[in-house]
Amino acid sequence: MHQPPIPHLAVADPELAGLVEAEATRQFSSIRLIASENYVSTAVLEASGSVLTNKYSEGYVGRRYYEGQQVIDPIETLAVDRAKALFGVEHANVQPYSGSPANLAVYLAFAEPGDTVMGLSLPMGGHLTHGWSVSATGTWFRSVRYGVRADTGRIDLDEVRDLALAERPRIIFCGGTAIPRTIDFPGFAAIAREVGAVLVADIAHIAGLIAGGAHPSPVGHAPVISTTTHKTLRGPRGAMLLSDAEHATAIDKAVFPGLQGGPHNHTTAAIAVALREAAAPAFRDYAHAVVANARALAEALVERGFDLVTGGTDNHLILIDLTSRDIGGKPAARALDQAGIELNYNAVPFDQRRPFDPSGIRLGTAAITTRGLGVGHMPVLAGWIDDVVKAAVVGDTATITRVREQVTELTAAFPMPGFA
Structure with a gap:
């Protein structure tokens, strides 16, 4: 359930409370790779x-x-x-x-x-x-x-x-x-x-x-x-x-x-x-872990044949050009979302496709690092991304379902601020 609890909202507006709880559950059960998103602490939520x-x-x-x-x-x-x-x-x-x-x-x-x-x-x-x-x-x-x-x-x-x-x-x-x-x-x-x-x-x-x-x-x-x-x-x-x-x-x-x-x-x-x-010392560890995870994920994606803009990353963000994969960024992002891997479609430099249907996907490691995932998990994520993108090209829904189940199993082991 949402943390902190929302009992008053549940009484005053049960329909909206149900949506809030649904979003908390969705965030908990997904691998959130949107580069502009993160999880705030419960203290931030309370404020x-x-x-x-x-x-x-x-x-x-x-x-x-x-x-x-x-x-x-x-x-x-x-x-x-x-x-x-x-x-x-x-x-x-x-x-x-x-x-x-x-x-x-x-x-x-x-x-x-x-x-x-x-x-x-x-x-x-x-x-x-x-x-x-x-x-x-x-x-x-x-x-x-x-x-x-x-x-x-x-x-x-x-x-x-x-x-x-x-x-x-x-x-x-x-x-x-x-x-x-x-x-x-x-x-x-x-x-x-x-x-x-x-x-x-x-x-x-x-x-x-x-x-x-x-x-x-x-x-x-x-x-x-x-x-x-x-x-x-x-x-x-x-x-x-x-x-x-x-x-x-x-x-x-x-x-x-x-x-x-x-x-x-x-x-x-x-x-x-x-x-x-x-300002706390632990945040320095977190920031460096974000970069380490991004680099490890970038390397694992390259090993699986993905084309990365600039060839890699120095920060939290990875930009993938899917042109060689025969799929646009939007259908790839939607298939990944169905599999519980959340990111966004994105234009890449010199993109030949339309802005609303671009060639790339953008992902980042800030949120998953907050959850506690580490460098050792990045090859697994890269494998799931690879499997789902390939499945989306041929309409292989069974693979997408299988990855969704594996994602749910993995995220269940990592606490999420804002959900208990």
């Missing part, structure tokens, strides 16, 4: 579901537009101080509702509509809010996009520099949603300095790895850092903007009153809990 959701708190600590902030101000101060200490930054804003609004606040703080901005192209692993055409950031700003090399799948900083010199962007984003390799923050910083741009490091996917010392930090290179608080950081669905002192005031004004009203205080409290957990 998220507390009476703090009742309180409205427009403004910042000591400068609110509502009375009754005697408790809320210390909670937000805790979250801010813990973020600053964990990442070693001069300033932290913990109020953004999620990653996309956090990035929108960056534009509001440092650019004017029509200014040139620069980010990694979405099909190459970037994010919608880094200037892609269907996003407001690609509508309100003049967006130029860098890509990756066709032969390696990696970002070529010489090409990035040439593009930046030619286009002179006001903002440069580094980071994205499907980058399996280490981000060269010093290299991007040198380019940004040369063209007079504000470098923004979007570390939403790798924030927990940075906090745990398993990925280099952008601090000291990027004056502005955007991140979500879930994914590898193992917090609630929220976001933060981190910066040096010079850029702090502009960021705060952009978040409030520029884009948002009152912060979600229950989320702020849950962020504070997650940051405290991430």
Whole structure:
């Protein structure tokens, strides 16, 4: 059952309570490989579901537009101080509702509509809010996009520099949603300095790895850092903007009153809990285990003939090109989901298929590492992925059913935060 228990919800709305319990059971019985997901601790769940959701708190600590902030101000101060200490930054804003609004606040703080901005192209692993055409950031700003090399799948900083010199962007984003390799923050910083741009490091996917010392930090290179608080950081669905002192005031004004009203205080409290957990020595072990699992899984997938973008991974994320397997990413992902292996279909660099029916699948190891799976389990997972993808090509439902049973048996042996 869901942990903490939900007896009051079960009485007030049994239909919804049943769905919550069903989701808890589904998460427990599945191998969750979606790179942007994780399991939060029970403490984070309790903070998220507390009476703090009742309180409205427009403004910042000591400068609110509502009375009754005697408790809320210390909670937000805790979250801010813990973020600053964990990442070693001069300033932290913990109020953004999620990653996309956090990035929108960056534009509001440092650019004017029509200014040139620069980010990694979405099909190459970037994010919608880094200037892609269907996003407001690609509508309100003049967006130029860098890509990756066709032969390696990696970002070529010489090409990035040439593009930046030619286009002179006001903002440069580094980071994205499907980058399996280490981000060269010093290299991007040198380019940004040369063209007079504000470098923004979007570390939403790798924030927990940075906090745990398993990925280099952008601090000291990027004056502005955007991140979500879930994914590898193992917090609630929220976001933060981190910066040096010079850029702090502009960021705060952009978040409030520029884009948002009152912060979600229950989320702020849950962020504070997650940051405290991430500062513990055990979290460093966790972050390094996430990377070790990803590398082991990548190696096992390569051994089974899968084509990995960039040939492997340096972090938690693996991007597989299924072109040689005669199946698209969407049918492969759906077959894997039926087998209890949850991931997402994803475009790969230079994809010839449509965005809603791309050639790849994306997976990550943050959630399974939280459950306690280790390097020794990764060849087994790779074998199941291989079996199901092959089965999906020929319509072999028996194999998918067999893998589903094996997945259920494996996950039953590993506790899940939020389920008892």
